[in-house]
Amino acid sequence: MNKNIYLLLAGLILLVNAGFAQTKKGSVLIKNATVLTITQGVLENTDVLVENGVIRRIGQGINAPANTITINAAGKYLMPGIIDAHSHIALDAVNEATSPITAEVKMEDVVNPFEVSIYRALAGGVTISHAMHGSANAIGGQNITLKHRYGTFDPDDLLMKEAPRTIKFALGENPTRVHGRGKSIQPRTRMGVEAVIRNGFKEAQQYQKAWKDYENASKQRNSTAVPPKYDPRLQTLADILDGQIIIHCHSYRADEIYMLINVCREFDIKNIVFSHVNEGFKVAPELAAYTMGASVFADWWAYKFEVYYSTAFNAAILTRNGVVTSINSDSGELIRHLYHEAAKTQRYGELSDEEALALITINPAKQLGIEQFVGSIEVGKQADLVVFDEHPLSVYAVPQMTFVDGVKYFDINEDQDDQRLKVSATEMVEPIYLKEHDHKCMQDVDFFFTNFGRTLFGHTH
Amino acid sequence: MKKISLIIISCFLAFLAQAQIDGEVLKPQSGKFLLQNATVVTVTQGILEGSSVLINDGKIEAVGQNLSSDGATVIDCSGHYIYPGMFDGGTRLGLVEVNSVPETQDFAEIGDVTPNMQALTAVNPNAVAIPVTRVSGVTTTLAVPSGGIFPGTAALINLNGYTPDQMYAGFKGLVMNFPSSARRSTYDRRSEEDIKKDAEKSMKNIAEIWGNAKKYHALKEKGGQLQYYPEMEHLSKAVSGEMTMLIEVNAASDIEQAIKWIKENEVKAILTGVAEGWRVADKIAEANLPVITGPMLSIPTRESDRFDASYANAGKMAKAGVKVAIRTNDAENVRNLPFNAGFAAAYGLGKEEALKAVTINPAEIFGVADQLGSIEVGKNATLLVADGDPFETKTQIKHVFIDGYKIPMTSRHIQLYQEFIERNPGLEKNVK
Structure with missing residues (x-):
């Protein structure tokens, strides 16, 4: 048999594979827009040239290269794609609520590219969402950062490969309700939550040491050392201690936030973002000094007791105290108008346009560790872009077009009404829902709460 | 000596009292x-x-x-x-303090037929959310009870006053949850068939209740000696047209059913919710029924719907000739009413109509336009x-x-x- 044929075949297979692995990249010239760069001010009447998914030039009088579509955006606003640092869309499952620590599970394994909520997020200008594990466990599963390349049937196409690993932690009422009150195991209190996390880290340190001891021993001549049993849960916690994973922690009250800051300082963990953080404003100096920031709701409060002492001025207080702050959705509804949620910081705290827009662009990019790729309009960054008819912080603004990697995934003038990728074969009649029906922090754990009243499900964040 | 120590003690007490009442x-x-x-x-x-x-x-x-x-x-x-001042045409403001704490929920009484439950009674004038709401310019809200078929009587309130009566703004309406062919949420896992059956059963149930209410009303008219029957007493006020009904209905086919029911029973009604009103806007206009709709900031009722279906709903109904008012259906975030109106304006209602939908329209719908709006x-x-x-x-x-x-x-x-x-x-x- 000819060796060369095998080589050729192998080469072909590699090529084909490479072709499949490559997600779509587009080229486009957007002309005469008011460009909200986020990091480099507002550029009036400016052109942005995108080639092969990357922003190549920003300036005036740029001519389109051959085969590049030109879009005249005169009178319109161009901003970077909106980034949602806390979301549960495009997931088939959210909570692995079987243990207070489930660090080994991965949201990457349950990405659902068929969800129409991805398209609806695009229609609100959101190009990247952080698809998170739920808040049932003190240490939940590993999250995944998605780019909204809607239309693909392959979950892998949605993954943002460049994004670092992140993991969900959760404090307060949710983990204590699920485990303590629901199953009578630790944690039942905020003391227990601290213990669970601290014990987890301690055990991970022992695990690291066991492996190190084994590695040292196995270097000895005629070593009979047996390797420790591989444990994906402890390995993940060890990776957190090694700084390889960013913690995104569901939290509300100042005391629990302060607790986890202290635990992280003790274990020398610097990669931590607090999410929701309704009482973050009370510990703003600590958040500014020791964390990667806070990702908050614009105005949600009073849906449960731990958010009763909240203020819609939270984002403004955090921003003014130097905390890297973002506004997230945690909701398939809110994700459609994060630009409006960001604008609320102008009513509640009078943030500037630039500060308000940073809350949904460069700041969440920093919290996800992807600010070198996205989050602003700069040469060399990925071309995730949104065109608005009016300034995006106006209540009357309507997103017109949304691009991911230079490819247009939403155009209000080409919208087909029904944008589903597949229709259920078993549903004879399409169901009608009166409330948001998925995408929440406490999804999949409803069976723990059947006695706690039906209205509970109205707000389960 | 005693005197001196008394003076010292009272000075100290006065100082303490001062410290306790520090603050404006x-x-x-x-x-x-x-x-x-x-x-x-x-x-x-x-x-x-x-x-x-x-x-x-x-x-x-x-x-x-x-x-x-x-x-x-x-x-x-x-x-x-x-x-x-802006009106929110449907809220739980004042009826709940912390939504997940059952002890603070006063909007849903036990029972399917409780029209005598008075939302106004349960309004807490000192709810923390009231000042949070009114500084946004929302001054007047409808406090709406929920649950069951006839959960109670809603009341229009102004967001200032030390007692519910001081807050009362001159309108009460009898709430009816029209049988729904929609799902309450994803936790609602009934089959299509079961949903239909439930709705039919519910309609039958309503026919019976309403028949009794009519009987009660007829007997009362004739001067019959009636036993104390507060549920029927309240329903009979709607039978006679003395009290307006607030009929919560959302799915398109349910809206058509509700219109039919209203006509047949000749009641004075306002449609509330009306999430799929845009599908049957002409029929609502033809029936000349006012609508309180919202929130606009909600996801479309069907996955096949255009992404902006709920933003655009109010505008489409108004264009068909329906008189539209806006609600948040919220408790703690009623302050988002103007933003709901803004989205409705941007997606087809227009700024002028959107302003009417939170001022003069609800004032007229509630019959208080001589004082408000x-x-x-x-x-x-x-x-x-x-x-x-x-x-x-x-x-x-x-x-x-x-x-x-x-x-x-x-x-x-x-x-x-x-x-x-x-x-x-x-x-x-x-x-x-």
């Missing part, structure tokens, strides 16, 4: 106010530039230029805009002063008046901001 208390103030030199958006009589509004004795006494400031507290409104002489002084369009997110609401009371522009949210914007001590506590 802001109360609503009544009186005569001249809001000078504003752009007055009257809603019913156009936009008046460089005009003033004179408030006296709870009423709008005069609107115009060169008004006398005699005896009035003058508030300079140069560069500012005066709008009527526009800036006109003789109406209640329930209004807001803003530095711009109150729907626009960045606009600051400067003053709010409710029934002539100048509302303190503070709330727990604002107080927490004032305390924590610059914490002292900050990161380090500098104590030697």
Whole structure:
């Protein structure tokens, strides 16, 4: 048999594979827009040239290269794609609520590219969402950062490969309700939550040491050392201690936030973002000094007791105290108008346009560790872009077009009404829902709460 | 000696008392106010530039230029805009304090037929969310009970007062949850068939209840000696048309059924919710039924719907000729009412109609337009002063008046901001 044929075949297979692995990249010239760069001010009447998914030039009088579509955006606003640092869309499952620590599970394994909520997020200008594990466990599963390349049937196409690993932690009422009150195991209190996390880290340190001891021993001549049993849960916690994973922690009250800051300082963990953080404003100096920031709701409060002492001025207080702050959705509804949620910081705290827009662009990019790729309009960054008819912080603004990697995934003038990728074969009649029906922090754990009243499900964040 | 120690003790006590009452208390103030030199958006009589509004004795006494400031507290409104106070046509504000704590939920009584439950009774005038809401310029809300088929009687309230009666704004309506072919949420896992069966059973149930109510009413009319029967007493008021019904209905086919039911039973009705109203807008218009819809900021009812179906719903109904008012259906975030109106405006309703949908339209629908809903002489002084369009997110609401009371522009949210914007001590506590 000819060796060369095998080589050729192998080469072909590699090529084909490479072709499949490559997600779509587009080229486009957007002309005469008011460009909200986020990091480099507002550029009036400016052109942005995108080639092969990357922003190549920003300036005036740029001519389109051959085969590049030109879009005249005169009178319109161009901003970077909106980034949602806390979301549960495009997931088939959210909570692995079987243990207070489930660090080994991965949201990457349950990405659902068929969800129409991805398209609806695009229609609100959101190009990247952080698809998170739920808040049932003190240490939940590993999250995944998605780019909204809607239309693909392959979950892998949605993954943002460049994004670092992140993991969900959760404090307060949710983990204590699920485990303590629901199953009578630790944690039942905020003391227990601290213990669970601290014990987890301690055990991970022992695990690291066991492996190190084994590695040292196995270097000895005629070593009979047996390797420790591989444990994906402890390995993940060890990776957190090694700084390889960013913690995104569901939290509300100042005391629990302060607790986890202290635990992280003790274990020398610097990669931590607090999410929701309704009482973050009370510990703003600590958040500014020791964390990667806070990702908050614009105005949600009073849906449960731990958010009763909240203020819609939270984002403004955090921003003014130097905390890297973002506004997230945690909701398939809110994700459609994060630009409006960001604008609320102008009513509640009078943030500037630039500060308000940073809350949904460069700041969440920093919290996800992807600010070198996205989050602003700069040469060399990925071309995730949104065109608005009016300034995006106006209540009357309507997103017109949304691009991911230079490819247009939403155009209000080409919208087909029904944008589903597949229709259920078993549903004879399409169901009608009166409330948001998925995408929440406490999804999949409803069976723990059947006695706690039906209205509970109205707000389960 | 005794005397001296007594003096010392009482001095000490006085000091303690002083310490305990440290801090300023802001109360609503009544009186005569001249809001000078504003752009007055009257809603019913156009936009008046460089005009003033004179408030006296709870009423709008005069609107115009060169008004006398005699005896009035003058508030300079140069560069500012005066709008009527905004209505939210459906909320749980005041009926719940913390949504996940059952002890604080007073909006859903046990039973399917409880029309005698009075939302007004359960309104807590001191709910923390009330000041949070009214500083946004939302001055008037409908407190709506929920659950069951006839969960109770809703009441229109103004967001100022120490008792429910002081807050009452002159409208009550009998709430009916029309049988629904929609799912309540994803936890609702009934089959298509079961949903249909449940709805049919519910309709049968309603027919029976309504039949009894009609009987009760007929007997009463004839002077029959009726036993105490508060449920029927309340329903009979709707049978006679004395009381308006608020019929919650959302799916398109249910809306058509409800229209039929209303016609057959000749009741006076307002449709509420109406999430799929855009699918049957012509039929609603033809039946001449007013609608309270919202929130706009909700996801479309069907996955196949266009992404903006709920933003555009109000506009489509208004275009078909339906009189539309807006609601948030919220409790703690009723302050988002103007933003819901803004989205409705942007997606087809238009700014002018959207403004009517939170002012004069609900005032007319609730039958209180002689007192509320526009800036006109003789109406209640329930209004807001803003530095711009109150729907626009960045606009600051400067003053709010409710029934002539100048509302303190503070709330727990604002107080927490004032305390924590610059914490002292900050990161380090500098104590030697």
